[in-house]
Amino acid sequence: MLSFPNAKINLGLNITEKRADGYHNIESVFYPIAWCDALEMIPSENFSFASSGLGIPGNQANNLIVKAFELLKNERNVSFEGNVAIHLHKVLPMGAGIGGGSADGAFALKMLNELFNLKLSVSQMQEFASRLGSDCPFFIENTPKFCFGKGTEFENVELDLKGKYLVLVNPQIHISTAEAYSGIKPQKPELSTKEIIKRPIYEWKEVLKNDFEEKIIQNHPKIGQIKDKLYQLGAQYASMTGSGSTVFGIFEKEIFDLESIFKRCIIWKGEAGF
Structure with missing residues (x-):
């Protein structure tokens, strides 16, 4: 089975308050885009995980795909028997604010659900995804959402950017969560992002x-x-x-010669429809 975990962009991101549990409440609109990794799973006698493409730092056990497998495997209420061989071709840069790792974890849950006929509902998969990370539940339905709370609560929003063109530029600067939150003073915005996006883009x-x-x-x-x-x-x-280094632009028409303009950067461009 093959799938293509996609990135997302944040349309606005407000840090509204510090929570008692140490996390922060946020408000943002998440919008899926067609910049993707490639994830393959096949049934196997033993579990294995391999990757190609961009190098993935850290311990393999901390990879959200591996964690998704272990989460379902060890869940008492899920009849999950069997193993898989997994291969991830990593295209989406890490620490970039586009949710690449979160998408991989969420898509792994969806693939395992289908591959082993686990019969998990959307809400059940979202609950499992929330255990993997804050952005993960978004990628279960993978449609435009107003995101709030710890980043795991969602409302549908009417937003369609079809006909627009997106350009994403990543300068290959890794922004840690600690750096991103350093100096942040949470406050509720005067206008909610879900209201702002109803206005014309300009x-x-x-x-x-x-x-x-x-x-x-x-x-x-x-x-x-x-x-x-x-x-x-x-x-x-x-x-x-997001909290990463990627910057995006929304255009009326396609932009060319980006490699000569944004040297030594990772660039993606494409239509905004998903």
């Missing part, structure tokens, strides 16, 4: 904000330079996505 520039952006751009000026350049190229809206 109005988003002044009101749709990512609370991580200011401090991260101070620490890494190149990220701000990328954002400015996307606006110079004609973006209707440009922003850093």
Whole structure:
């Protein structure tokens, strides 16, 4: 079985309050895009995991795909017998704010559910995904959502960017969670992101904000330079996505020659419809 775990962008990201459990409550609109990894699973006598493409740092046991397998395997209420050989071809950069690792974990849950006929409902898979990480539940339904709470609560939103073109530029700067939250002062925004996105896109520039952006751009000026350049190229809206270093722009038409403009960066472009 083969699937293509896709990235997402954040349209606005507000850190609204610090929680008693040490996490933060947020508000954001998550929008899926067609930049993907490739994930293959086949039944096997023994469990195995291998990867190609971009190198994946850290211990394999901490990979969300492996954790998804172990989670279902050890869940008492899930009749899961068997093993799989898994191969991940990693395309989506890590620490980039586009949810690549979260997508891999969520898609692994969905594939295991189908491959072994576990009959898990969407809500059950979302609950399992929430145990893997904050962004993971979004990728179960993989449709535009208003995200709130710890990042695991969602509402459907009416948002369709079909006909627009996206450009994502990653300067290969890894932003840790600790760095992203350093200096953040949680506060509730005057306008909710789910209300702002109802406005025409050209109005988003002044009101749709990512609370991580200011401090991260101070620490890494190149990220701000990328954002400015996307606006110079004609973006209707440009922003850093998530807590990572990737910057995206929404355009009316396709943009060319990006490699010569954004040197030594990872670039993806494509239609915004998913």
